Amino acid sequence: QVQLVEPGGWSVQAGGSLRLPCAAPGRTFSSYALGWFRQAPGKAREFVAAISWSGGRTYYADSVKGRFTVSRDNANNTGYLQMFSLKPEDTAVYYCAADHGGNYYRPDLYKYWGQGTQVTVSL
Numbered sequence: 001q002v003q004l005v006e007p008g009g010w011s012v013q014a015g016g017s018l019r020l021p022c023a024a025p026g027r028t029f030s031s032y033a034l035g036w037f038r039q040a041p042g043k044a045r046e047f048v049a050a051i052s053w054s055g056g057r058t059y060y061a062d063s064v065k066g067r068f069t070v071s072r073d074n075a076n077n078t079g080y081l082q083m084f085s086l087k088p089e090d091t092a093v094y095y096c097a098a099d100h101g102g103n104y105y106r107p108d109l110y111k112y113w114g115q116g117t118q119v120t121v122s123l
Contacts, residue, residue: 002029004096004114011120016086022079022096022114030074033100036081037107038092038119048094049081050104059104064090086121094119 005023012018022034035050049070050059058070069082079096093116101109 002032002098002112004029004098004112006094006096006114006117009118009120011122012086014086014088014121014123016121017082017084018086018119020081020083020094020096020117020119022081024077024098028074029077029079029098032098032112033104034070034072034079035097035100035104035107035110036070037095037097038090039095039116040092043092045095045107047105047107050100051079083119086119088121088123090119091121092119093117 002024010018031053033050033052036048037045038048039045047061048064049068051070051072055072067085072079095116096114097110099111103109
C-alpha cells in the first residue's frame with residue numbers, strides 16, 4: 001500500500017507558476033511510475049503528465065506540453081508537477097497517482113491515488 005499526500009490548495013493569477021508536490025511518507029515509491037491527472041467541475045478526469053519510475057521518461061498532454069514539467073526525487077519519495085504560464089482553463093483538482101498498470105495515460109489503471117489538491121487560476 002502506498003499513501004500519496006498532496007498538500008495545499010493553491011490559488012494563482014493567470015500567467016503565474018506553481019509547483020505541486022506529491023509525497024509518499026515513510027514509503028518507497030521509486031519502483032512505481034507516477035502520473036498526474038486533473039478534474040474540472042463537470043468534466044472527466046484527464047491525463048496531465050507522467051514520469052517513469054527512474055525519471056528517465058516523461059509524458060505530457062498536448063494542452064500542457066511546454067508549460068508543465070514533471071519530475072521526481074526518489075531519495076525523498078516525492079514527485080513534482082511544475083506548472084508555468086498558468087491559464088484559467090488549468091483550474092481543476094489535481095491528483096497524483098502511482099503504479100500505472102502498464103499505461104501512463106489511463107487513470108483507471110493506476111493503483112494508488114492522492115487525495116487531490118485544488119488549483120485555481122484567476123484572471
